[in-house]
Amino acid sequence: MSKSSSKSIDHAAPVLKALVIHPVRPLRGQAALEARDPNARLEEAVGLAVALDLDVVEALIAPLRVVTPATLFGKGKVEEFAAICEVEHIDVAVFDDQLTPIQQRNLEKALEVKVVDRTGLILEIFARRARTREGRLQVELARLEYERSRLVRTWTHLERQRGGTGSTGGPGETQIEIDRRLIAGTIVKLKKELDEVRRTRTLHRSARKKVPYPTVALVGYTNAGKSTLFNRLTEAEVLAKDMLFATLDPTLRTVKLPDGRPAIMSDTVGFISDLPHELVEAFRATLEEVQEADVVLHVRDVANPDSEAQARDVETVLSELGVTLDEGKTVVEVWNKVDLLSEDDRDIVEGQARRNDASAVSAVTGEGCEALLRRIAGLIDDSPPVEVSLAAQDGQALAWIYRNGRVLSRYDGPGGEVTLVARLDAQALGRFERQFPGAQVSAAVQSL
Structure with a gap:
């Protein structure tokens, strides 16, 4: 019996078997130079799946030479994925990429398993981990924004339920319009609640500033x-x-x-x-x-x-x-x-x-x-700034100040000597003077 393409990830159910696929898109120029390592990216995608308690049975890197609008990959590659799903009894196929609603729907039909893209996977993790009211509001808002763009999947489901023909003006289209209005209304409500949360956080920050x-x-x-x-x-x-x-x-x-x-x-x-x-x-x-x-x-x-x-x-x-x-x-x-x-x-x-x-x-x-x-x-010290004069050979002292204080200004002399104006807390200044007795330290003329 074929697997249902309409099932969702149920965390109360037995652990689901997953296939993780990282598509490698063709890149050129600077984008190619800065591209993430495919193996590291695949490992990260597996980590995302594991974070949802999915049992990753197989994970693979799939070069993507040409993007196929309907299924992302070409027919041969999709058939290869389908074979893996059948042999390994896969429940969920995770595509480490952003799928269009059409691609997600068509891949579910072809693979006969639940298909989740990178965005959907991360949203599921966030929904599971959010604990505060603010976090839950933020995740719900993000989920609705994501689902609003994927109502085409609901439309297909309604056509199957109600016998729609796919033509415009049918019951499926009417239901989509209703769903969109409902989602839009909920989004407006969530944004208002988040605005209230922001105001509360601003008040809390203002109170902390007064401590200070x-x-x-x-x-x-x-x-x-x-x-x-x-x-x-x-x-x-x-x-x-x-x-x-x-x-x-x-x-x-x-x-x-x-x-x-x-x-x-x-x-x-x-x-x-x-x-x-x-x-x-x-x-x-x-x-x-x-x-x-x-x-x-x-x-x-x-x-x-x-x-x-x-x-x-x-x-x-x-x-x-x-x-x-x-x-x-x-x-x-x-x-x-x-x-x-x-x-x-x-x-x-x-x-x-x-x-x-x-x-x-x-x-x-x-x-x-x-x-x-x-x-x-x-x-973050508010002590008065000090002026430090260092000889050319005092590189260790210079590095010490950068590591332990805040450099406000610097002058490099022609002979390699360096004059700094810096802030150091009292303990750090004492350690510096003991460790580098040859450095000349004085109160800064100007406060920066």
């Missing part, structure tokens, strides 16, 4: 270790799993800086490549914590070979939301998971971190975390 505590926001690719780092720095117990999208709703905690001052730290939703547009818009309110932060920690998984591409994806999504990781905002790149590197790779990465003004840490072992907290303290 500086704020630190963590951003990063999903599964980069943000929640583990958050727990390490704040000594909290936020859910931290080796799982994509383990954290969805923003979590706020107080962190105690090395000099005893408190700061508020926010752990936000993780990013992912090709994040569905519906979710980018829906999670705008959540990421307002990033826009309002005094310091942003961009957490990267340096043990992942796709770390550079993941960093670009994070910056792309933030840019869509109007948040730019540039000199206008204090951003620290935190290179996490150094404990997973080999000794040789670790030496290389730590050297690169120093040259790129990044902080290399292991959220699991705690290595580098105390230094990171000292750096945060220096970045």
Whole structure:
């Protein structure tokens, strides 16, 4: 008996068997140079499926030379997928790409299994993980925006139920119009509720500003270790799993800086490549914590070979939301998971971190975390700026200031000497003067 194409993913039912397919589209020029590694992308897609408790029986990379409008892939490839589904008793075929409604419907007919694209998969995960009222509202809004574009599938179902002929003006078309009106009305209602949530969050942020505590926001690719780092720095117990999208709703905690001052730290939703547009818009309110932060920690998984591409994806999504990781905002790149590197790779990465003004840490072992907290303290310190004069050979002292303080201005002399105006908290300044007694330190003439 053929599998029903109308069944949905039921998480209460026995584990469903899944086939995961990553289509590799033809790319040219700069897009080809910046393309994600197909193996890493396939591994990520498998992780998304596993996050929904699907049993991934087979996963494959499928080159896509020419896009077929009706089924994405050509007839031969679709028949190959259908054979796998039949032999392996597949229940769900996951396409790591964005399918059109027509493609999704036709693939379900051809494969005789439930077909889910990347957007649908991520939406399912978000719906399952959201815990707060705001998170649930955001996910529901994104789901409705997604479903509104796919009502053609409902139309086909109604034609089968009511004997429609597919011609315009039939009962199916009337039902689609009704569904669209209902969805549109619900979307308007959800947006109003989210506006109210935003107003409440704005009031809460205003109240925090009056305390006043500086704020630190963590951003990063999903599964980069943000929640583990958050727990390490704040000594909290936020859910931290080796799982994509383990954290969805923003979590706020107080962190105690090395000099005893408190700061508020926010752990936000993780990013992912090709994040569905519906979710980018829906999670705008959540990421307002990033826009309002005094310091942003961009957490990267340096043990992942796709770390550079993941960093670009994070910056792309933030840019869509109007948040730019540039000199206008204090951003620290935190290179996490150094404990997973080999000794040789670790030496290389730590050297690169120093040259790129990044902080290399292991959220699991705690290595580098105390230094990171000292750096945060220096970045948000309101102590008077100091002027530091360094000789050409004082490269270590120069790097130390960049790692532990906030450089406000810099002058490079003709002989290689450097004069900096920087902010350092009292403890950091004391350590600097003890460690580099040859440096000339004085109160800055101008306050920047």
